[in-house]
Amino acid sequence: MSPEDFELAARFLKERSGLVLTRDKTYLLENRLMPLVRDLRLKSVADLIAGVRASDPAMQTAVIDAMMAKDTAFFRDWKPYVHFRTVVLPNLRVARGIQTRFRVLSAGVSTGQEAHSVAMTIKDVSSSFPGWNIEVVGIDISATAIAAAAKGIYSQFDVQRGLPIRTLLQYFTKQEDSWVLNDGVRNMVKFQTWNLMDDLFPLGRFDAIFCRNVLVYLDLKTKLEVLQKLGRLLVDDGVLYLGLNETVMGVSSNFRAVDPDLGIYAAHRADRPASLSLAAKVDL
Numbered sequence: 001m002s003p004e005d006f007e008l009a010a011r012f013l014k015e016r017s018g019l020v021l022t023r024d025k026t027y028l029l030e031n032r033l034m035p036l037v038r039d040l041r042l043k044s045v046a047d048l049i050a051g052v053r054a055s056d057p058a059m060q061t062a063v064i065d066a067m068m069a070k071d072t073a074f075f076r077d078w079k080p081y082v083h084f085r086t087v088v089l090p091n092l093r094v095a096r097g098i099q100t101r102f103r104v105l106s107a108g109v110s111t112g113q114e115a116h117s118v119a120m121t122i123k124d125v126s127s128s129f130p131g132w133n134i135e136v137v138g139i140d141i142s143a144t145a146i147a148a149a150a151k152g153i154y155s156q157f158d159v160q161r162g163l164p165i166r167t168l169l170q171y172f173t174k175q176e177d178s179w180v181l182n183d184g185v186r187n188m189v190k191f192q193t194w195n196l197m198d199d200l201f202p203l204g205r206f207d208a209i210f211c212r213n214v215l216v217y218l219d220l221k222t223k224l225e226v227l228q229k230l231g232r233l234l235v236d237d238g239v240l241y242l243g244l245n246e247t248v249m250g251v252s253s254n255f256r257a258v259d260p261d262l263g264i265y266a267a268h269r270a271d272r273p274a275s276l277s278l279a280a281k282v283d284l
Contacts, residue, residue, distance in 0.1 A: 001030055005049040009063070012052050017064050017141055018222040029067070035244040036066045065142045072110040073161035075117045076212065078242045079262050082277075085121050088208055088239055091278045093128055095237060097108030101133040102207040105233065107196060107212035109138035112149025112189070113158070116181060118210060120171055137203060145270035150191045167251050189248065197222075200229045207235055207278065213243035219239035220251065238274055239279035240265040 008027060010021040017083070021029060035043045037222035040062070040069075042048060051059030075081050092102050106115035115138035122134055140146050159168050159179045172179040187249045191214040194203070209230055215223050230256030234240060240255055242248070256264040266277035274280060 074163040105206040107211040108140040152186040
């Protein structure tokens with residue numbers, strides 16, 4: 001790949017997706033684009049870049065989709081889900097009172113494992129929320145990934161990554177070589193193709209936001225922009241979950257640490273006591 005092609009591709013991906021590629025990532029760019037070259041029966045990656053340069057919408061979308069990381073798993077790092085189940089959900093039940101409604105956002109959801117993990121966690125304690133209106137929203141820039149997520153069909157390899165056998169048998173049905181998520185969980189989740197670089201306000205407000213292992217691919221300026229957007233979506237007592245290697249410290253003042261080692265942060269509101277956050281453990 002020529003230096004000119006790399007610079008154009010890197011600039012395009014940064015502007016459209018927030019993904020930051022330095023020159024030492026040339027191999028990564030080529031490796032992720034080569035399958036697309038073969039699928040489209042092109043001669044080389046240079047032909048793809050030529051389509052991007054010519055502002056071919058289909059080619060631009062395909063390049064972005066090919067470059068987005070799709071490394072995901074059910075209940076990844078598992079401890080944040082324990083916190084969500086044992087701290088946030090009980091706090092929600094008390095804090096919302098007669099409102100009987102809450103929403104959870106999974107940003108950068110890829111093929112849906114995170115959003116479905118959230119939904120299964122809620123389903124496990126659904127008896128505590130009789131009649132509640134509960135919605136999990138999963139968003140990703142990749143239309144291909146979102147389409148796969150909405151189907152709720154996973155391979156044996158997928159379900160072996162982080163999914164307890166009890167949960168697998170409870171919420172999935174085996175069909176030939178695949179596992180199909182039951183309707184009760186799948187219907188709880190709404191998937192949408194959405195770019196974090198775009199306006200997020202139309203998505204509405206959320207009680208909890210999972211944005212795990214997404215910020216790590218962004219530069220500091222883009223991280224700040226994304227965190228500011230997420231902060232505006234989060235209700236005053238809401239909680240944000242980031243990846244274990246991600247932080248808001250030194251980036252955004254819209255959040256304060258609850259358990260930074262687990263990537264757990266509360267919405268920061270100057271006039272709201274920290275003890276009122278859904279992320280705060282209540283001493284009984």
